[in-house]
Amino acid sequence: MSDSPLLEVSNLRVSFPTRQGVTEAVRGVSFTVGREKLGIVGESGSGKSMTGRSVLRLVPAPGVVGADRLAFRGEDLLGASDKRLRAIRGRRIAMVMQDPKFSLNPVMTVGRQIAEAYRVHSDAGPAEARRRALEMLEAVRIRDPERVYGRYPHEVSGGMGQRIMIAMMLIPEPELLIADEPTSALDVTVQMQVLAILDDLCGRRGMGMIFISHDLNLVASFCDRILIMYAGRVVESCRASELRNATHPYTRGLLDSLPRLDDPRAELPVLTRDPAWLTEGGQ
Amino acid sequence: MTEQGMIGIENLRVAFGQGADSVVAVDGVSLSVRDGESFGLVGESGSGKSTVLRAVSGLNHDWSGRVAVAGVEQSRRRAKGFFKTCQMVFQDPYGSLHPRHPVDRILAEPIAIHGLGDTDGRIDRVLLEVGLGPSFRFRYPHQLSGGQRQRVAIARALVLEPRLLLLDEPTSALDVSVQAEILNLLRRLRAERGLTLVLVSHNLAVVANLCDRLAVMNRGRIVEEMTVEDLRRGEAAQPYTRQLLRASQGYDRAAAESFRDFA
Numbered sequence: 001m002s003d004s005p006l007l008e009v010s011n012l013r014v015s016f017p018t019r020q021g022v023t024e025a026v027r028g029v030s031f032t033v034g035r036e037k038l039g040i041v042g043e044s045g046s047g048k049s050m051t052g053r054s055v056l057r058l059v060p061a062p063g064v065v066g067a068d069r070l071a072f073r074g075e076d077l078l079g080a081s082d083k084r085l086r087a088i089r090g091r092r093i094a095m096v097m098q099d100p101k102f103s104l105n106p107v108m109t110v111g112r113q114i115a116e117a118y119r120v121h122s123d124a125g126p127a128e129a130r131r132r133a134l135e136m137l138e139a140v141r142i143r144d145p146e147r148v149y150g151r152y153p154h155e156v157s158g159g160m161g162q163r164i165m166i167a168m169m170l171i172p173e174p175e176l177l178i179a180d181e182p183t184s185a186l187d188v189t190v191q192m193q194v195l196a197i198l199d200d201l202c203g204r205r206g207m208g209m210i211f212i213s214h215d216l217n218l219v220a221s222f223c224d225r226i227l228i229m230y231a232g233r234v235v236e237s238c239r240a241s242e243l244r245n246a247t248h249p250y251t252r253g254l255l256d257s258l259p260r261l262d263d264p265r266a267e268l269p270v271l272t273r274d275p276a277w278l279t280e281g282g283q
Numbered sequence: 284m285t286e287q288g289m290i291g292i293e294n295l296r297v298a299f300g301q302g303a304d305s306v307v308a309v310d311g312v313s314l315s316v317r318d319g320e321s322f323g324l325v326g327e328s329g330s331g332k333s334t335v336l337r338a339v340s341g342l343n344h345d346w347s348g349r350v351a352v353a354g355v356e357q358s359r360r361r362a363k364g365f366f367k368t369c370q371m372v373f374q375d376p377y378g379s380l381h382p383r384h385p386v387d388r389i390l391a392e393p394i395a396i397h398g399l400g401d402t403d404g405r406i407d408r409v410l411l412e413v414g415l416g417p418s419f420r421f422r423y424p425h426q427l428s429g430g431q432r433q434r435v436a437i438a439r440a441l442v443l444e445p446r447l448l449l450l451d452e453p454t455s456a457l458d459v460s461v462q463a464e465i466l467n468l469l470r471r472l473r474a475e476r477g478l479t480l481v482l483v484s485h486n487l488a489v490v491a492n493l494c495d496r497l498a499v500m501n502r503g504r505i506v507e508e509m510t511v512e513d514l515r516r517g518e519a520a521q522p523y524t525r526q527l528l529r530a531s532q533g534y535d536r537a538a539a540e541s542f543r544d545f546a
């Protein structure tokens with residue numbers, strides 16, 4: 001990681017007021033992201049998506065976000081004006097959301113959406129934008145880019161929607177990409193090819209990335225560093241290559257519960273949750 | 284099909300749609316599953332795995348070829364008694380359970396349809412068998428976790444005491460810790476009841492955990508059949524299977540570069 005981090009997050013909290021009381025989705029999470037691939041793993045409901053969304057203030061109402069510090073290249077994001085945030089969003093920090101259906105404009109063809117995303121962030125003309133959009137569709141392994149260009153979001157499959165989202169988010173060449181389960185709807189071979197594109201952008205252009213996933217093996221093999229979240233907190237962090245040697249019983253429990261091709265044991269150890277995990281790891 | 288065969292499929296073909304828009308989802312599949320065996324069906328999405336299961340389970344009426352279950356040749360429409368032999372469990376336990384029916388009613392329905400007695404006793408026993416106490420009888424699906432819902436779906440399939448259970452991605456929507464619980468449950472039920480299982484999954488490690496043998500599908504066809512021991516040793520005969528194996532072993536830049544399309 002180079003000198004100063006791209007993103008600094010300190011004591012991040014996200015809560016939702018509900019009729020039954022306040023749900024604390026994120027409870028004091030701190031981390032930094034440099035020009036690296038930071039993975040966030042954990043089971044569903046552990047607060048991964050809300051952590052990622054907080055960075056761009058995309059937590060849905062009635063969620064409330066607070067932090068001691070939330071800064072992109074030294075600039076405060078929590079207190080930034082809406083106008084300032086719009087200038088950063090998409091152009092400098094992009095986010096690929098878990099469900100592409102909610103992030104694509106339903107009444108605009110996918111090709112035009114990608115081309116527009118390019119034009120907002122460059123002074124290219126329409127022909128140039130179209131050419132770049134087609135290139136990008138090809139880069140995310142869409143077999144017939146010309147045909148897909150003219151389709152509407154409801155006309156594409158979930159896996160194709162994910163790749164279209166990725167194309168749209170990458171085309172402005174952001175400095176930081178927040179990718180929330182970006183490849184969960186893709187087949188393993190396509191997933192690998194799409195990850196290779198993200199990998200290259202990080203390596204070649206020095207893009208930083210937050211990669212959110214529930215797939216421990218994938219994160220361990222793809223990322224540089226990993227945060228393991230449980231019930232809104234980071235219970236452990238480690239270098240991705242060291243995940244096998246993780247020490248927290250929650251992390252160990254998750255790893256042990258995975259069936260493995262190289263381990264012929266039949267009965268899988270079942271995770272027993274310790275109530276103490278709920279209170280440790282916070283600030 | 285041999286005497287002890289539980290499933291015999293010969294030259295199964297399933298097409299959707301008419302004319303130019305027609306999609307051949309399953310294109311000449313033949314396979315057999317022995318009584319008591321646990322058989323896996325793997326392949327990428329759209330390869331035809333679910334369509335094979337649906338033809339066997341009688342959910343799809345529009346197929347050609349030959350399908351025999353428990354030694355009985357099957358026609359397009361299934362006799363009611365068929366479902367006492369063969370039951371199916373789906374990926375999304377939420378979608379497959381009636382949202383406004385309590386567990387009690389979800390489990391009582393098949394018992395009533397098949398005119399079996401001792402409804403209360405059967406429900407209590409099957410709930411216990413899938414690791415849920417009798418207190419779960421009066422809960423609604425939205426009051427259950429994902430894992431508990433899948434247990435109810437398995438209980439519903441088991442309440443008729445079938446010999447054959449068809450499982451379509453039964454753990455794909457679950458967290459890994461819950462997946463482990465469901466895989467352990469299925470393994471125990473198979474041993475206790477001498478069940479035959481067919482497990483459809485895109486996850487090779489899940490199939491290896493529960494199955495003895497598997498078939499790999501690509502674009503409606505079976506690419507190869509192999510034992511789980513062969514799979515564990517990485518001894519696949521076909522390049523398609525080798526690529527699938529490599530892709531399931533985590534991210535690898537060089538591997539991604541080498542992937543190709545198999546038509």
Ligand SMILES: Nc1ncnc2c1ncn2[C@@H]1O[C@H](COP(=O)(O)OP(=O)(O)O)[C@@H](O)[C@H]1O
Pocket residue numbers: 016018023024025026042043044045046047048049050051060061062
């Ligand atoms: N609109 C909401 N109202 C109340 N709680 C919410 C809402 N949205 C999310 N949550 C809670 O926030 C927690 C974290 O959610 P999320 O970040 O989406 O988890 P993950 O991405 O790790 O699956 C969940 O436990 C969920 O209950």
Ligand SMILES: Nc1ncnc2c1ncn2[C@@H]1O[C@H](COP(=O)(O)OP(=O)(O)O)[C@@H](O)[C@H]1O
Pocket residue numbers: 299300306307308326327328329330331332333334335
């Ligand atoms: N009801 C249907 N109508 C039209 N096409 C279908 C239908 N069900 C499946 N298909 C098509 O059949 C092919 C195989 O699908 P499926 O058996 O669901 O694959 P898998 O379970 O391996 O993902 C796919 O191309 C799919 O789009």
Ligand SMILES: [Mg+2]
Pocket residue numbers: 048049050098180
């Ligand atoms: Mg999420």
Ligand SMILES: [Mg+2]
Pocket residue numbers: 332333334451
């Ligand atoms: Mg399927």
